[in-house]
Amino acid sequence: MSKIETRLAELGLxxxxxxxxxxxxxxAIAMNGRALTSGQLPFVSGQLPATGKVGAEVSLEQAQQLAATSVLNALAAIKQEIGDLDRITRVVKVVVFVASAPQFTQQPLVANGASELLGQIFGDRGQHVRSAVGVAVLPLDAPVELELEVGYQ
Structure with a gap:
């Protein structure tokens, strides 16, 4: 088991x-020391645990957890491409799309669910640039979608 997967286990993940x-x-695609994911939905065992708009059917706290779940899905896709998450030298960029109710303006707080987990997993290597974007709707009525870019050796 890699050090990163051991760290995940320590976090109960x-x-x-x-x-x-x-x-x-x-x-995901990996080339020239960078791995990028397609948008990752917060699937758990092939199902979305929640659907709808954040700020309406989905709470901020639920959305933060869904963003963290999307991180795990993204890391699984990256592992499939590069073979071992210990090869990751830096989390470069995270983009979080939030299906938002019209009055909801806390997209950065939703994205913190992803960013904070990456920090817990990777430490300083998990610090990254980020965008948090409110959108009208996401595939399958998912509340959150995430893209991840990492550097690796």
């Missing part, structure tokens, strides 16, 4: 199976 794409794309 584990990598899921790589989520099957819901359209014509691949979950």
């Amino acid at each position: 584990a990598l899921p199976e790589v989520a099957a794409p819901v359209a014509a794309y691949v979950p």
Whole structure:
């Protein structure tokens, strides 16, 4: 087990199976020392644990957890491409899309669910640039979608 997967276990977490794409794309690509994911939904055992808009059907706290779940899905996709998460030298960028009710303006707080987990997993290597974007709707009515870019050796 890699050091990163050991750290996940210490946090009470584990990598899921790589989520099957819901359209014509691949979950991740790795080349030239960078690995990027497609948008990762917060699937748990192939199902979305919640649907709807954050600030309406989905609470801020639920959305933060869904963002963290999306991180685990993204890391699983990256592991499939690079073989070992210990090869990650830096989390470079995180983009979090939040399906938002019209009055909801706390997208950065939703994204903190992802950012804070990456910090717990990778320490200083988990610090990254980030965008948190409110959108009208996401695939399958998911509340959150996340893209992850990492550097690796």
